[in-house]
Amino acid sequence: MALIIKGLSKHFKNSEKATLNEINLEIKTGEFVCIAGTSGCGKSTLLNLVAGLDKPTEGEILVDGNRVTGPGADRTVMFQEHGLFPWLSVIENVKFGMKIAGMSNDVQEKRALYYLEMVHLQDYKDYPIHQISGGMRQRTALARALSMDSKVLLMDEPFSALDKQTSNMLREELQKIWMETKKTILFITHSVEEAVYLGDRVVVLSPVTGSIADIIKIDIERPRHVYATEFVNLRHQILAEVRGEAV
Amino acid sequence: MNIIFFLLVLVLFWQGFYWIGVDIFRWWKPYAVPSPAGVAERFITLLKSGTLIEAVVNSLVRGITGYFIAVIIGIIIGLLISHFNYLQKNLKPIVLGVQTLPSVCWVPFSILWFGLSANAILFVIIMGSAFSIAISVDNAIKNIQPIYIKAALTMGANKKQMYTNVIFPASLPELVSGLKQGWSFAWRALMAGEVMTTSTGLGQTLIMGRDLADINQVMLVMVVIVVVGIIIDKFIFSVVENRILKKRGLA
Ligand SMILES: Nc1ncnc2c1ncn2[C@@H]1O[C@H](COP(=O)(O)OP(=O)(O)OP(=O)(O)O)[C@@H](O)[C@H]1O
Ligand SMILES: [Mg+2]
Numbered sequence: 307m308a309l310i311i312k313g314l315s316k317h318f319k320n321s322e323k324a325t326l327n328e329i330n331l332e333i334k335t336g337e338f339v340c341i342a343g344t345s346g347c348g349k350s351t352l353l354n355l356v357a358g359l360d361k362p363t364e365g366e367i368l369v370d371g372n373r374v375t376g377p378g379a380d381r382t383v384m385f386q387e388h389g390l391f392p393w394l395s396v397i398e399n400v401k402f403g404m405k406i407a408g409m410s411n412d413v414q415e416k417r418a419l420y421y422l423e424m425v426h427l428q429d430y431k432d433y434p435i436h437q438i439s440g441g442m443r444q445r446t447a448l449a450r451a452l453s454m455d456s457k458v459l460l461m462d463e464p465f466s467a468l469d470k471q472t473s474n475m476l477r478e479e480l481q482k483i484w485m486e487t488k489k490t491i492l493f494i495t496h497s498v499e500e501a502v503y504l505g506d507r508v509v510v511l512s513p514v515t516g517s518i519a520d521i522i523k524i525d526i527e528r529p530r531h532v533y534a535t536e537f538v539n540l541r542h543q544i545l546a547e548v549r550g551e552a553v
Numbered sequence: 554m555n556i557i558f559f560l561l562v563l564v565l566f567w568q569g570f571y572w573i574g575v576d577i578f579r580w581w582k583p584y585a586v587p588s589p590a591g592v593a594e595r596f597i598t599l600l601k602s603g604t605l606i607e608a609v610v611n612s613l614v615r616g617i618t619g620y621f622i623a624v625i626i627g628i629i630i631g632l633l634i635s636h637f638n639y640l641q642k643n644l645k646p647i648v649l650g651v652q653t654l655p656s657v658c659w660v661p662f663s664i665l666w667f668g669l670s671a672n673a674i675l676f677v678i679i680m681g682s683a684f685s686i687a688i689s690v691d692n693a694i695k696n697i698q699p700i701y702i703k704a705a706l707t708m709g710a711n712k713k714q715m716y717t718n719v720i721f722p723a724s725l726p727e728l729v730s731g732l733k734q735g736w737s738f739a740w741r742a743l744m745a746g747e748v749m750t751t752s753t754g755l756g757q758t759l760i761m762g763r764d765l766a767d768i769n770q771v772m773l774v775m776v777v778i779v780v781v782g783i784i785i786d787k788f789i790f791s792v793v794e795n796r797i798l799k800k801r802g803l804a
Contacts, residue, residue: 357707379709389704392801393722403708406718436802454708 307368308490309333309356309458314365315516316351324363325351327516331509333458336488340505342498342548347513349494353462356492357383369457379407382454384461388443390435396446397422397431403454421449424483441472448480452487461493465500477503478529485528498545502537503530510547520547564589584766591769592776599773604758608774609781612743612754615671619678620739627683627735631690645691648684656681656742660749674746674754681742682735689731693724726797733790740782755781 311331317324325348333339341349354360356367358377367374369381382403390399400418409417422428425445430438438446444464451459465473477500484491484504495501501508505524512519522544526536571588574580599605630648634640659680660673667673697720705719747756755778762770798804 357703359703359706377703377706377709379707381707383704383707385700385704387700389700391701391704391719391722392803393725402705402718406705406708406710406714434800434802450708460707 307332308335308337308370309492310368311356312366312368314352314355314367315363316348316355316360317363324516326355326362329365329518331518331521333490333492335457335490338484338491338493338504338506339509340493340495340501340507341509341511342495342501342544343511344513344548345496347511348516349496349511350462352511353383353460353492353494356458357381357460359383379403379454380457381460382451382456384447384451384459384464386463386467388447390443390446390450392435394435395431396427396433396435396438396442399435399446400450400453403450407454417453418449421453422446424452424486425449425479439472440468441476444468444476445479448476448483452483452489457490459489459491461491463495464493466496480504481529498548499532499541502526502541502544503532508544510544522547584768587768587772592773595767595769595773599758599770605777608753608755608758609777611752612747612756613781615674615747615752615754616678616740616743619675619743620682620736622675623679623681623683623735623739624686624732626679627686628690630683630687631694634687635691635694641691645688648687652684652688654680655745656738657745657749659742660745663746664750669750669752671750671752673750674743674752677746678739678742681745682738685738686731686735689734690724690728693727693731694720696727697723726794726801726803729790729794729797733786733794736785736790737782740778740785744778 309332311329314326314329315324316326329352331339341352343349351360355362356374358374358381374381391402394402397418400422401414404414404417419428419431422431425448427438427442427445427449430442435443435446444467447464451461465476468476481504493501493504495504498508502524508522508524510519510522511517522540524540526534526540530537532538532541568589571586571590575583575586575588596605630644634645634648656677659677663673663676663680667676701719701723702715705715710718743754744756744759747754748760749756751757755774759771759774759778762768762774795804
């Protein structure tokens, strides 16, 4: 198991009830798991806990058997807002994590170029961040996250700040990249369509109880197509579950 | 170019007023009103005798020395305040309070400690600017977008790497404007110190003008103080500031 979440609860001091309640989840190495749920149900809270950016009230998180006590490079996060550094160029941003990890300049350069090519940004590698589009920024952030080669890649609605078209294009690319690299990914989204499109499993969080309402296995062959009957049916089923839990 | 034309017109008006008010109607005494011609005359005399250059150089060297010491002290205090919660709560309010003291208030203290020496002036400069620099350092760090810190944390940055690779570059634009403001405080403090003590410099030249009842010299020195201040601001700080902002697409 790459990631084990055991009896995880989070109760913020100033809120009446626990945001997360007894979450149990195991993610296999190479698995793509999506967390879906309505706005405010605690998706980001869960991701922050796994990232080590916040501490759980109860329970624990294990990554390859090691207990999470704080943030670390084995759990790189890709945020909704790109979080790129405006004082660095595209390629320097991609190299950042590798530099922190103390890799040699040659390795940094080679790997950065490899991942920039994967997200089709090799021609923009020396651009400053403010001169590339929002979609390109998220691609840069994706390349940066991939280049860390962490045990688990955490993504918090990475495409939701983009327009629909760009967002669809990026998720298609992410599917392709995942098929090539088989990274372990915990992906958070409010879009059921996105979850069904990307995930091996979709975990539905309930905003009422703060626990897992259902886990649905997605047995559709990749590459997936959003108009396939199988896809549409599954999407409707999960959407009903998400909505049903919301009332 | 526009501004030069504007200044020229301004000087012409000034000379015109002098001519009307002093030469024609004799409303004002000549020793009470500076004139462009008089200032220019003093300028040439003091330039030829070397007094002016010496004063500017002395003041600049003193100002820059004091400023550098203040920058070092200010950055250290600022980093400490921003890093340790305890100091943030307890020391920062004091620094904030002391920072509001006009630098001239440090002069009596300084003279009691160092006499009428150059060190007395350095002390005034340091006290007059270090605390404002400390506060800007703390603010600059506080205003860093949290996502930069979070991103670096999840890429495994330790404390030292965080400071060198994120906190420093992220706060740089604000840091530079804080340093720029620190310089303007240092420059003012320098004048406060020089006016009160006896070391040669612009402040002393100004006081000499007063003692000689030479209003043109007084005016000249004031103009020189303004010009030197502007030159340093425009040709050093603003240049650096603009380059940083441009690189990040903020200007
Ligand atoms: N630091 C905090 N302090 C107190 N309450 C918090 C804090 N962070 C989140 N919450 C609360 O926890 C709940 C879940 O927030 P969270 O950000 O995890 O939701 P989300 O599922 O990610 O929503 P969205 O889809 O809008 O991003 C919200 O009710 C929020 O008010
Ligand atoms: Mg969220």
